Amino acid sequence: MNTQTSRSVEQESLIGALQTLLPACVIEDAPEVLKAKAQDRWPISAKWSAEELQSHLPLAVVTVRSASDVSQALKFAAQHQLAVVPYGAGSGVVGGVVNQRGHLCLDLGGLNGKPQIDNDNGEVTVPAGVLGGDLEKILNQHGRRIPHYPQSLALASVGGLVATRSSGTFSSKYGNIENFVVSLEVVLPDGRIITTRRAPRSSTGPSITQLFVGSEGTLGIITSVTLRTLPLAKTRRFSGVAFNSIDNGLKAVRQLLDEGITPAVIRLYDAQEAVHIFEKSEIAGNDRVLLVLAFDGHDAVTQAEQQVALKITAQHQGDDLGAVPGEVWERTRFDASWLDRGNAGAFSFADAIEISASWQQLPGLHGAVLNAIAPYVDKAFAHYSHFYSNGGAIYFIFFTSGKDKRESESRFHTVWDITLRTVLEQGGSISHHHGVGEARKHWMKHEHGDSLKVLAALKQALDPRDILSPGKLGLNEIKGEQQ
Ligand SMILES: Cc1cc2nc3c(=O)[nH]c(=O)nc-3n(C[C@H](O)[C@H](O)[C@H](O)COP(=O)(O)OP(=O)(O)OC[C@H]3O[C@@H](n4cnc5c(N)ncnc54)[C@H](O)[C@@H]3O)c2cc1C
Structure with a gap:
């Protein structure tokens, strides 16, 4: 355990109590660890000033090793009214792990035990912290695969891939992560550990498994995932x-x-x-x-x-x-060096905004977005990345810059705002697969309208003290509107 000189007495006692509670977990509060876990690959967070960074630093980072550790940490957090943010592998690009200063970061990278391969039934059960690329390599050695290949396969944890409702490039034939997930072990905000029903399919009420797919850490912490596997392609x-x-x-x-x-x-x-x-x-x-x-x-x-x-x-x-x-x-296909190059300058940004729309909306949206953002970008283009019988996804890539931090950030946000507004005006959905995080949270009420209240009610029922990833999915913005 590293010592941080500026710890307050309260921090000191909380961290001490956590260490006593979770002796098998690594608990860190060294500045470089807190800094690394305060952010993901959201371009805005990479350019935070020292002050901005300070306002997002976790209190401590707890590397958990089991669902039981997660459960204990959540109970502790509830007692002490601490916010908890699950951290997968930090490859998110929308600020999903970003939260207010003083939260407890649960690093799930320690949930990395051996996957249990069940070839008889074409399934695998894997701890949530295992990286997607590592799982695929292990399955390949057994003649199996999960043809879910996001560009970030090697960078993302299996739990993160589920929590963000991710999509892979082979989706036209095989579907997205929701089509592979069979069952989940989830630690609820009050510390209860549940395992959802495991069956090829059921007609026993709404799918409880799917409730957590895309929940971005707001409803529970996914600690283990059972997925369908397929034989290697010939x-x-x-x-x-x-x-x-x-x-x-x-x-x-x-x-x-x-x-x-x-x-x-x-x-x-x-x-x-x-x-x-x-x-x-x-x-x-x-x-x-x-x-x-x-x-x-x-x-x-x-x-x-x-x-x-x-x-x-x-x-x-x-x-x-x-x-x-x-x-x-x-x-x-796994090379995203354009992102690093485009974000390398102090006042320059590169980013992608992926959206989905119906066949009727797709062609108009492509031109409408590129025209509308043209005054604010150095360069922008797009590809249609995923298709369905009823429409598809457009992946807009843009590069922007400014003379200083303020101007470049203002342009970055303007491009995002214009894009999402245009998409909504034309009837599309504001995200196909990167999720909500910070980048889209203010748009959720416009995306979902009144039906967002259903999600807010679920959140209220499962997490009445708003412990888990508070403020995410735009749920706080409709507080008080629920009836
Ligand atoms: C170069 C690059 C390419 C990418 N390509 C794709 C792509 O092709 N398709 C795609 O869908 N995405 C892509 N992404 C985005 C990113 O990889 C995905 O969103 C991924 O699913 C995030 O997983 P993670 O483990 O890194 O999660 P994190 O970034 O750590 O977390 C993401 C969110 O999920 C929550 N979370 C993480 N783990 C859990 C858990 N176990 N239980 C509950 N909540 C959890 C976090 O709190 C956060 O809100 C790309 C990212 C990069 C950097």
């Missing part, structure tokens, strides 16, 4: 198709899905973003948009699907570029 085939317009690309994708073709990966890049893949593929882009498809599974099936898909894309004037653009995409 084949993966790629196609790159160039179109002269986004509209043609979208029409082709829609027809693919309507006709029951299910590529695992469907990504449609606008001309500005496609340039990067065209360059790496050594193909002349000629200002065209690029569709990347990946077919994953049985050899004969993927071959047939690819053939039909290419017939459909040709009907929409798609130019078949062969496998290379898809292979380039696969090789670089």
